[in-house]
Amino acid sequence: MCDTLLVLGPLSADGRSYFAKNSDREPNEAQYLTRVPAASHAPGTRLRTTYAELPQAERTHACLGSRPWWIWGFEHGVNEHGLTIGNEAVWSRLPADPEPGLLGMDLLRLTLERARDADEGLAVLTGLLERYGQAGRAAVTRDMFYHNAFLLADGRRGWVIETAGRHWAARRVTGWATISNVYQIGSDYDLISNGAEAFAVAQGWHDPARPFDWAAAFTDPDRPNLKSCRARLAMSQAHLAGRVAIPPEGGIGRDAMIAALRDHGPGAEDRAPGLEGQSCVCMHAVQADTGSETAASMVVALSPGDTPPEIWGSLGSPCLSGFLPLWVDCDPPAPWQQPETGADPDAWWQIEGMQRRIEPHFPDEAPALRARLDALTREAAVLCAALPADAPAARRAALGAMLAERQAGIVAAARARADQLPPRPDPRGSYLPQVEAARPRTTAEARRALAAQRPARPL
Template structure:
C-alpha cells in the first residue's frame, strides 16, 4: 500500500510519497552516479533482462534491498517518480518488469516528465509487467500506477498489464492503490486508441482496494493538497504523518491512514520510507526519511554531491544501516508512549530549525540541517540504553523476534550496538 501526491503551483511542483511495504523490508536511500557511453548491451532488472542504454542520469532512489528498481526517487534533471500497487485484473506472477523497475528506468533515462512517460510506456508495451513483488511474500504481485513530475508539471500514469493511460495533472492529484483514470485520459496505449473506454472500470478489481481503503486514503490526500495555500516542506511532512484518527494509538490505526502502521492480517504493510521533493526552475530539493514511519522519523536533505546522513553506500545496500538502526528506535517507540511523545516533540522542534536553516537552499544551510537531524537521531538512539523494555503488541513481538530487532528482550542490546562505529551518525 502507498500514497503519492503532487501539487502544481506557479512557483514549483511539489511531490510527496509514503511507501508502504512489509514491516521487515529495509528501504535504504541510495545515490547512483550518471553513466556515459556504457558498452553493456543488457541490464538485469528485478526479474528479467532488458536492453541497456549507454547514457544514464544520476539518481537518488528509495530502494527495497532485494529489488533492482525503486519505490520512488528523483534524478539530476529534476524528475520525480513514485509508484502504487494496482491490483488490476491483469496482475500476474509471470516475470516481467516491476513497477519499481519502471520508476528507476524512467529516472535513469529521461530528463523531463514527458520523456519519462515515453520511456516507461515503451518499455511496458515491449516487456510487459509482472513477477513477485513482495519481500517475504513471494505470492504478492500487482500492476502499477505512477505520478511522474518535473518543474514544468506532472502526469498520472496508470497501467493494467501492457495497457496504459495517462492524464496531465491540473492543480493537484493523488493516487493510492486503485485505478483513478476513467475515460478522461489524454494519452493511451495503442490497444485502447480505437475507443475511449473507462479504464478504471474495465481493469480494476474491488476486493483489494476495498480492504486497502484506497479511496479513503486518496480522498484524505486530496483534502490535504487542496488546503495547501502556501506549500512547504514542513506542511508536506505533517501531511505524510497523517493518521485518520489522531486520538487512537498507533496499533489501533486504520488502512485509511496516510502514515501506515502494520497491525496484523488485514493491515500487513506499513510506511517504510517517505520522500518530499520541491521541483523548481532553479533545481530540485529532496528530503527523505530513509526510515520507517514518518510520524516517528525525521526528514533529511540530500543532494547529488557531498555526504549526507540519509544515504547508504551502495556497497552496504543489503545492510541498510540507517534503516535497521532506526528500527530499534521505531519499534521501541511503538511500545513506549513516553519515548514516542519525546521523540515527536523534539523531532518537531529540530525539524523546524532544519527547515529555517535550509530555507535559502544553500549547501551550507542544507548541511546544517543534516547535522541537526543526525544529532537528534543520535541522542534518541543513545537514550534507549537507559530505558526499560517496551510493551509491544503480539503482532510486533512476532515481527521483532523474526527480524532480530526485539527491544522487549534486548533492552541492553542498545549499549552493545552503540559501541559499533558503523552505526554512529555522520557528523554527530
Template sequence: MCDTILAPPGSTAGEAMLYGKNSDRQRNEAQAIERLPSGSHEVNASLKCTYIAIPQVSRTNAVLLCRPFWMWGAEMGANEHGVVIGNQAVHARNPAQEAEALLGDDLVRLGLERASSAAEAVEVITRLLERFGQGGNNGHITRSYFNNAFMIADATDAFVLETLGREWLLERVSGVRAMSNRYSIQDRVERVSPGLPALLRDSGWSSDAQPRYADVIANPNREHIGHATARRQCSTSLLNLHDGGLTALGMMRILRDHGTGEGHVAGWQAECAIRRTVCMHAGPENSPGQTTGSMVSDVRSGRAIHWVTGSAAPCTSIFKPVLLDVPLPDSGPAPSDRFDAATLWWRHERLHRAALLGDFNQFLADIADERDALERDFDERIKSVMAGGSNADRAHVVAQCWQEAMAVEARWLTRIPAAATPIDAAYVEGWDKLNRVAGLELSAS
C-alpha cells in the first residue's frame, strides 16, 4: 500500500513541481537509501533485475533510490535529469500474474536509469512492460501479487500510468493529483495500449459506451483493503486546501496525516492501524503494513532538491535533503530485515516502535515543534547554498543536516512517555511477534 501526491507548477509556491510518496510495506521490510552514479555498459550486456534478466542499455543515469532491501528495484526515486517516479499496488478484476517477470519496483528503477524526461520514462516503462510483462511475488514475509500504477514527473510534465498485465492507460496530470491503491484514471485518458480495449471487452465492457476505466478495471472485492479510496480522498483534500501555495514542507505535512484531513499528525490511535491513514502504522498481526519510507521532491528547471526520511513513519522522522551532484551522507550499512543499530532505518524503528507502545500522541506532540523547526531550517540552508554555494558547500550542508537529524532522533528515544491507558493486547502482541522475528527487544515504556 502506498500514497503518492503531486502538485505541478501553478499549484505551488515558486512554480516548482512537487512530488511526495509514502512507501507502505510490511513492517520489518527495511528500505535502503542509495545514490548510484551514471554508468556505461558493454554492448549486449545483460541486466539482472529482481527475478529476470533483460538487455542492458549502453548508458544509465545517476539515480537516487528508496529500495526495499531484498529487491533490485525501487519504490521511489529520482535521477540526474530531475525525473521522479514512484509506484503502488493496484488490484484488478483479472488476477495479477504470479509467474516471475518484472516487478513494479524494477520498472521504477529502469525508468529512472534510462529516461531523461517524464515523457521518455513513460515510453521506457510501457515498452518494457509490453515486452517482458510484470509478475512475481512482491511481498516480504507474506506473499503478494498485484499490478502497478506509477506517478511520473519532471520539472514541467507529470503523468499517471496505470497497468493491467502488459496493458496500460495514461493520464497527463494538469492539477494537484493523489494516488492510492486503487485504479484512478476514469475518462481523462491521453493514450491506452493497443490491447487494452479488447481486454476490457473480455471483462464485460461494451465498446459502444465510453468507459470509465477505473470502474471497469478495479476489483470491487479489494476496495476495503487498505481503505485506498478514503486515503486518496484525504490526501486530495489536503492538496486542494493549499492549492496555489504548496511547498515541500507542506507536502511533508500531508504525508504525515493520520486521517484528520487537516494535515495534523495528532489524533492517532490503535484503531488507525485497522482503518489505515496516509501516514500508516502497523498494528495487530493481520495489519502488517506500515509506511517504511517517505520522499518529497522539489523539482525545477535546472535543479532538484529531494527529501527522504530513510526510515519508517514520517510523523516520527525528520526529512533530510539529498542532491544528486553531492555524496549521500553515511547512515550506516544497508539494512536487512534483522535489527541492526548501526543502520539508520533500524535505529529509527527502535524509536518508532517504542513510541507506539508508549503514549504515542503525547510523544508526537512533544517532538512536533522541534521536528518542524529543524526541517524549516534545513530547507532554508539548502535553498541558500543552492543559490550561490559551490559543490563542496552543498555537500557540507547536506552532511550537516543528516548529522543533526540523526542526533535529534537519538535524543528523542530518551523522551518517550509511558502509555496513559492500557494498550490493546492484540495490538501489543502484533508488534511483539514481529519484533522477535527481527531480533529487536522492546518493552512498553
C-alpha cells in the first residue's frame, strides 16, 4: 500500500515540480535510507538484487532511496540528475508471478541508477520489465505478490506507468497526478506495450469492438481492498485539486505536500488512528497480520535546470514525524541508515516506538508534538537556504546530522511523556501489543542472513 503525488512546476507555488510519497508496508517492517554513489562497472559484472542476479550496467548514477530493511530496491528515491520515482502495488486479473525475480522496488532502483530523466526512465523501466518481468514475494512475513505502478518525475515532466506482468501502459502527466494501489489508466494512455490489448482480448477481458481500456481490462474486480485503495486515490486527488487552483503565491509547495501525506481524512487531523486507517493516505494498520501502515515518506522539489533536487525525508508515520533535509551526494544521518547490529543507533525504531505510545493519546499529544517537529523543519529550511551553493558535502552532512540529533531529542521527550500517561484502549483492539510482541531484528546482519537463505536466481 502506498500513495504518490506529483505537481509539475507551472502549478506550484515557486515554479518547481513537487513529488511526494508515503511508503506503506506491513507493521514492524523498518525502512532505512541508503545512498548509492555513482560508479563504473567492468564488462561482465553481475548485480545481485533482492532475489535475482542480472548483468550490471557499464555506468550507474548516484541515488538516494528509502528501502525496507530486507529489500535491495527502493520504495522511493531520487538520483543525482533529479529523476525521482515512487512505486505502488496493484492487483490484476493476471496472477502475479510468485517465483523469485525482480520486485517493483528493484525495478525502481535499477531505473534510478540507469536513467537521467523521466523520459529515459520510462524507456529503462519498461525495457527491464519486458526483458526480465517482475516476480517474487514482496513481503517478509506474508505471502504477498503483486504487480506495480510507478510515478516518474524530473524538473520538467512526469509519467504514470502501470504494469501487469510484462505488459504496461503509460500516461504523461499534464499538470498534476496521484497514484495509489489501483489501476487508473483507461483509454487515455500515451504509450502501451506491444501485445497488451491482444492479450486482454485472448483472456476474454476486453471486447475488441470497443476502445481499449487498460484499467478495465487488467483490474482484479474481486480484490478485497479495492474500495479502500480507491478511497485513498480520491483523497490524494482531492487534496491536490483543491490547491492547484489557488494562485501561485498560495499554491503547492513543500508544506502542502507534507500535509497531503499526513491526511487522515476530512476533519480527522486530531483523531486517533482507528478502523478506517487503510482508507487514509497517512495509513495506520488495523490488524497486525493483515494491515499496512506508513513506514517512511519523502518530498522532493525538482528544478527544471541543473539545480540539485531539494529532498525532505521522514521515518515512520508522517503525522508523528518530522521532515529533514537530505542530499544525494552525502550520506544521510547515521541513525537513519540501516544499523549493522542491534547495538547501533536506529532512528526508525526510536521514532516507531514513540509513535506507538502516542497513538492511543493522539488527540491530546499529537498537535503539540507535530508543532515541535514542524518548527524544526522550518528551522532546517532556513539553515539550508543559508548554505552557499558550493557548500561541501561534509558541511551539509554535518547539518543533517545535527538536525537528526535535534529530532531524536524531541522524539525521546515525547516518548518519555507518553510513558507517564495512563493506559488508554486502542480502537483497533490488541493491535499495538501484537505488533510489539512480533518485533523482528532489522539490522544489516539480519538482511544478509536472510539473503543467504535464498540463492540468487540468474536472469
